[in-house]
Amino acid sequence: MSFLSEKPFMLAAGGTGGHFFPAEALARELLDRGYPVTLVTDRRGQAFGGTLEQVPVHRIHSAPPGAGFVNKAKAAVQMGVGLLQARALMRHLTPAAVVGFGGYPSVPTVFAAVHSGVPALIHEQNAVLGRANRMLAPGVRHLAVAFPEVSGLRDADRAKLVRTGNPVRPAIAALRDAGYAAPSADGPIHLLVMGGSQGARVLSEVLPAAITQLPEGLRARLHLSQQCRPEDLEGVRAAYAGAGLGGLELDSFFHDVPQRLAACHLAVTRAGASTVAELTCLGRPALLVPYPHAMDDHQTANARQLDAAGAAWMIPQPDFTAETVAARLASLLAAPDTLAATAASAHDWGTADAAARLADAVTAMAEAAAAGIPSTPSTRTEAAE
Structure with a gap:
């Protein structure tokens, strides 16, 4: 607890509700457990509202690949700048762990975590692995999923799965x-x-x-x-x-x-x-x-x-x-x-405790990484292509 209470958990999410709400739910659960949290998003993202206004927000560059050479080149430049910004954040904040929630705004942050040796987990809300998460899955330690079967996975990533469910609002x-x-x-x-x-x-x-x-x-x-x-x-x-x-x-x-x-x-x-x-x-x-x-x-x-x-x-x-x-x-x-x-x-x-399950997976991963031992998902699930 002492180690994790000193370093923030870094959550990376875009501004769409499907990605943003699970991040907010996890932030709330981690804060309730006494852990510091910080949010990384892009310029379209928003800060957590209500009782989570105390969560620091860092905005970095990102962009989805558009159609045509020019748009793809612009997106690559944005992602490159975002990656440099995210790596600087890793050095400055030294997070206990990074959690990505899909969408292109999560890509630079999770990539930076992987290349900086920071333990990283991604959360997939749907039954199909999103494009951003497909890019990130090979490098992360764990992949938390909502559905018992998730398509788009490589065989090598199946051992990383933990089924947490998708957090719902408290009401x-x-x-x-x-x-x-x-x-x-x-x-x-x-x-x-x-x-x-x-x-x-x-x-x-x-x-x-x-x-x-x-x-x-x-x-x-x-x-x-x-x-x-x-x-x-x-x-x-x-x-x-x-x-x-x-x-x-x-x-x-x-x-x-x-x-x-x-x-x-x-x-x-x-x-x-x-x-x-x-x-x-x-x-x-x-x-x-x-x-x-x-x-x-x-x-x-x-x-x-x-x-x-x-x-x-x-x-x-x-x-x-x-x-x-x-x-x-x-x-x-x-x-x-x-x-x-x-x-x-x-x-x-269904489940009502997805946020707690996700927090369990994230904190266990961080503790294992701090101890220098491999972390194993506590709850495995099968995934089918």
């Missing part, structure tokens, strides 16, 4: 044991529809047409909460007019998502890593519609694993039609035992 974790109650035969049915920041429009286009095809009695029991893009709100509201729903709430952003997830009988969502982590932490059945333009189609890989585990149902976007969705909703909402079984499988798949 979600607090509801881990809330339990799932399937809808009663004649009682209300709570349906939650969330599209995320990208591609919510297809849900706004298809769901109203699907729901209006449901039997009148089923529609009368349906209490629907749906997230829409701001520009789609009035059109969606008009599409539901006259549907005879038991309740309807539309908004571009829900501030009480944890409570809505806990209350829902069925969710219709994308299959991003954070969404999957929250659904499975609470144990809520869901129709997953992967965003087809996600990098490396990782949302399809995410959804496919949950579908195979009986923890959700995947509907590829080309198959997400009003007729298909209406038939699926009518079938599922009439089968409370199926909903309950899927909720139980989702709950078994």
Whole structure:
């Protein structure tokens, strides 16, 4: 503890929520354990807010490789400058360990750690190893993953795996044991529809047409909460007019998502890593519609694993039609035992202590490195190409 309390844990993450939130969750856990933390990001990144404002932030250069020779050359220069900046940080801060969370802003920092002899771990949130993490995996000591199977791995990196899960926000974790109650035969049915920041429009286009095809009695029991893009709100509201729903709430952003997830009988969502982590932490059945333009189609890989585990149902976007969705909703909402079984499988798949598991892996790695001994992941997982 004395050694680790003297040197900071350096977390490297970009500004996107999928990479940034797990870094914030780990920072919070390490701080709670009494360890110092520092954040490294690029100019697009942000500082941790709220109770983590005391975490120092260092910004370095980075850039994804663009299309064409000129853009690639500019990106290479940015990465080169970032690597020099990161190596200077290593010499100045002498961190106990470095943790990368994917995205190109993590590349210079993790590379600098590897070449400076600082123990490094990377965290992969999706079922497909991201491009930045593919570059970094050969040099790091451990690779923490959220999914039991991760594609894009080299065989040589399989021994580095430790399955920690993907951290969820504290408000979600607090509801881990809330339990799932399937809808009663004649009682209300709570349906939650969330599209995320990208591609919510297809849900706004298809769901109203699907729901209006449901039997009148089923529609009368349906209490629907749906997230829409701001520009789609009035059109969606008009599409539901006259549907005879038991309740309807539309908004571009829900501030009480944890409570809505806990209350829902069925969710219709994308299959991003954070969404999957929250659904499975609470144990809520869901129709997953992967965003087809996600990098490396990782949302399809995410959804496919949950579908195979009986923890959700995947509907590829080309198959997400009003007729298909209406038939699926009518079938599922009439089968409370199926909903309950899927909720139980989702709950078994998920975890609420991913941040603690990740902190355990990181601190064990740092302690082993300080003692000059190899560190071994405490929890192995198999990965498939």
